[in-house]
Amino acid sequence: MDIHIEFAPGRGRRDEIYRQLRAAILDGRLRAGDPLPPTRELARRVEVSRNTVSAAYDRLTAEGFLDAHVGSGTFVRDGAGRADRPAPGLPSPLRPVEIWDAMPNAPRSFVTTAEFDFRAGVPDLRRFPFDTWRRLVANQLRESAADVLTYGDPQGHPGLRAAIARQIGLSRGVRAEPDDVLVTGGAQQAIDLVARVLLRPGEHAAVEDPGYPPPRLLFQTLGARVHGVPVDDEGLVVDAIPPGCRLVYVTPSHQYPIGTAMSLRRRLALLDWGGRNDAAIIEDDYDTEFRYAGRPLEPLHSLDSANRVLYVGSFSKVLAPGLRLGFLVAPPSLRVALTKAKSLADWQTANPIQAALAQFMDEGGFARHVRASRREYEARHDLVRRVLERDFAGLLTPIPSSAGLHVSAFASADMRPVVKAARKAGIRLYSLEDFTARKAEVRGLVFGYGAIPLDRIEPGLRLLRRVL
Ligand SMILES: Cc1ncc(COP(=O)(O)O)c(C=O)c1O
Known part of the structure; x- marks a missing residue:
């Protein structure tokens, strides 16, 4: 480990080495078990005699900060430092631009800790094709293929763009050439790039209410004025989009979080609205690889003859x-x-x-993985729906939905206290109120089934029924 030591004029070098190493141990920059550089090496690096470094090490050892093991080196002693405490930050006059104070804290972890995890939007990581993925990544990391490690085309790996264009052409009927595709760090970065390129600060944008919060927050951070537009059982209420919006974000295939598909009538109305208002439409098709019944409606992108989607x-x-793709x-x-x-943004x-x-896509493994996952998630989707209809009648009204990784249900009372009580009982789930500004009108629960195994669904819902 490189340790930076600075000598101030007028101070003894041995004392400075001692003092700075001691401070690093005390504030946790050096942690129990960390090796110190050999005395000869540190002496050479900071240009002092080896005896000077040895004397500093000896003093730290005598005071219990270091352990010297003959033959293997000098290490920070267990319990000597404060690894459990973060290094105290020095006060700084720097402050973020005001808008960042208004943003909610970023979630730091999605790791499941609850006994019953019904959070929406979380897939089953046990289903991840670990062996295949290891082989595929290992295949990239060969000396003979080292080019993959240099800067590449910001638009994306050409092979992946071609594979994506083929995949969405086949599965969603989206007509796209490889050159029309830009590979991003998740849907979130795609939405960010669109907003950066299309929105000026102060311009108006519209999002669904209830809706997926990150796009709304993101547009706000870019200085846009963002309007929540109500959603009904046909999707976004197009007539309610305020005048002057330049951009609208929608989830037409599987409205998040309500779960319904936008009707064809509304899709056409939205495209028509885009034309009349010279606006752009972001169609977020985040989970419709998983469709369990009926023919999917045509994506807005395919219905759009004006190139606004x-x-x-x-x-x-x-x-x-976690792959961020x-x-x-x-x-x-x-x-x-x-x-x-x-x-x-990130090259x-x-x-x-x-x-x-x-x-993975070229070999056909991706399509097989999607098919197998769809079967599994369909079984979970059907079970959640069945149990909601059977055991929650009169309390919850399941909302028809036939795709994705969650089912929602309306309630007549505020569900936020229920979510809190459920959490205490070991159940994680979201309320519809979490996704809306209209908390008195939009009430209910969102049941994600991506993270919870099939055989945990009934026991989890039985427990929730008792909490309700
Ligand atoms: C509506 C919606 N869009 C997109 C995503 C996925 O975003 P990303 O690709 O950035 O992980 C999610 C994930 O929960 C979502 O719910």
């Missing part, structure tokens, strides 16, 4: 959110600007991971 997809539900299909008029925005999405996914 930006189609966003994610690999977070079909593979794993998503994509955007954008009209050619925006491609150059979007690629510039992507390269300025590119991790190349070896993109290449691994391209191979």
Whole structure:
């Protein structure tokens, strides 16, 4: 480990080495078990005699900060430091721009800790194709393929763009050439890039209410004025979009969190609205690889003859959110600007991971994985619905939905206290109130079944029934 020692004029070098190492141990920068550099090496690096370093080490050892093991080196002694306490931060005059104070804290972890995890939007990581993925990534990390480790095309790995274009063409009827696709760090980055490229500070944008919170918050941080537009059983109420909106974000295939699909009538009305208002439409198709009944309605992107729709997809539900893989299909008029925005944001999405996914898709493993996951999630979807209808009649009204990783249900009372009480009982789930500004009108619960195994669903819902 490189340890930085600074000598101030007028201070003894041995004392400075002693003092600075001691401070590093006390504030946790050096932790129990960390090795110190050999005396000869540190002496050479900081340009003092070896005796000076040895004398500092001897004093720290005598005071119980270090353990010297003949032959293997000098280490920070157990219990000597304060690894349990973060290093105290020095006060700084720097403050974030005001908007960041208004943002909710970022969730730090989605690791399941509850006995029954009904959180929406979390896929089953036990289903992740670990062995195949290890092989695919290992295949990228060969000396003979080292190019994958250099900077690549910000628009995305060409093979992956081609595989995505094929995949969405087949499964969703989205017509796209590889050049229309931009690979992103999840759907979230796709939405961010679109907003950066299309919205000026002070302009108006619309999102669904209830709706997925991150796009609304993101647009706000970019200085946009964001309006929540009500959703009914046909989807976004297009007539309620305030005048002057330049951008609207929707989840037409599987409204988040209500779960319904936007009707064809509304889809056409939204496209028509886009034309009349010279606006762009973000279509977030985040989980419709999992469709259990009926024919999916045509994506807005396919119905759009005016090239106003930006189609966003994610690999977070079909593979794993931690991979941070998503994509955007954008009209050619925006491609150059979007690629510039992507390269300025993070240059590119991790190349070896993109290449691994391209191979997974080309080999057919991805399609098989989606099919097997769909069967599993369909069984969970059906079970949640059956139990809600059977055991929660009069309390909850399940909302028809036939896709994705969650089912929602309306309630007549405020569900936030129920969510709190459920949490105490070992159940994690969200309320519809978590996703709306209209908390007195939109009440209910959201049942995610991505994270909870089939055989835990009934016991979990039985317990919830007692909490309700
Ligand atoms: C509506 C919606 N869009 C997108 C995503 C996925 O986002 P990302 O690809 O950034 O992980 C989620 C995940 O919960 C979601 O609920």
